[in-house]
Amino acid sequence: MSRPRLNWPDPQLREILGAIVARDRDFPLDNARFLDSLVDDVRAVTGRLYGATTYARLLRDLSAVTGVTRRPSTTTIQKAIARAQALAPIHVGQTGDANSAMPDTHMVRRSLEPVMRDAIAPLMAQMSARLATQMERLDTVREDTASPRTEPGLRLQLAEASLADAHARVGRLEQDNARLRRDLGQAEMRASIAETRIAGLLDELHQAITNAGSGSAALAKVADQLQGTERFLKAQNDAVRLQASSEAEALRRQVTQLRERIDHLLLENDQYRRTLAAQRDARSQR
Template identity: 40%
Template structure:
């Protein structure tokens, strides 16, 4: 069976084209966000999500004056459709789980609209009732036709307002779905950040313990080095004293040798003189 051809009104087509143009301007580089926005715009106008080929054809057949040259792949478009469907399912599930149709609330919402729309009819009927005795009173057929036309006009106005309310509700549901998706994403990110902080704290605690142990080891090493330095210093001082004593002994020996050498030289000189 052939697929039913898509039929949009001229007003819907204009809204869709303008929406795609705004999305292209708003997200010139991000195809994912561009496609998400395009699907939301078209969904707000038509009330449904289409297939990937429909969005691809719309983007490719945009007017040349809008200069939309991007060509996202069908795979990228399909992923965006999946995100939109997930958002709609989440919003629908939450609505079904948390809200039930309230007949009294619907009556309270509809009653003012109906009263406002039917007020001109009641006014006209009251005027007709007050002028029934006049010669210019319209006949029953004319009066019935007039009442019918007024009723149709009033109902048309009511239906128009109801459609507008439905569109506003659909837009609010889309925004609610986006907000809930962003909330879930934010919750996931916050949970990830908390896990990262927890791991960081645990790692920091382990590092602190290691640093304390290293500090203790360094303290012991410092004490050992101080003891070694004291021992070396004492040995050096003892060796210095020994060398000092040895130097004094050598100096005394040199002095003694110089005295003996001088005495020997004098004795030798005296003997030579006696021989001459």
């Protein structure tokens, strides 16, 4: 069974392709630095850290498009992943895990890099186009300077105007770059504040869990005490019940004895009556 293809959105895939080509050009002979940069770029684009198999398949499957024929070993890739995880810990998996426990500043910074590149790219392209236009104008000025038909004062004014315009555009570009850097700094500051707040919330949660655990232990102790009290009361109840049964049995025996005594007394009384009646009859006959 063939392995599933890498499924990334086209914009992410284009950024990863560009990163592979750029890192291969930056580190042509250093596999370790190449892999460190590649793992960092992929995580900046996708927000995830993948397993060694994913990076190996990425280099193999995209080699026809990128022209990069590197085939680093699995051990080398795993070492790069371990270094990346040590710099910014995150769960490692074949498909990645976006459920991180808390955000880190490194991930926020790396996530903002593509945004900054996208924001600066049009400005850089515009500056390059304008510089090219200015260079053409300067070339025209040079040609005009070489021509005896152009007045020297006019040529000098054109050159100064072109240079001033170029400096003004470069200044505006530097201002835009500074503004983007300020935005990045503010984003990092907000991420740091959020991290601090989340850490505080986690501490409060842990404290609440600890307190709940202490309360549970106290309740368990009270429950044990109640169970002991219940067992004691049951024992006392059983003892009282046995004592009452014994006393009732003794009373029943006494009642039986009294009834027998009463019957015996009734018999004796009947005999006395008969004797007295016989004596009276005998006296009357005399």
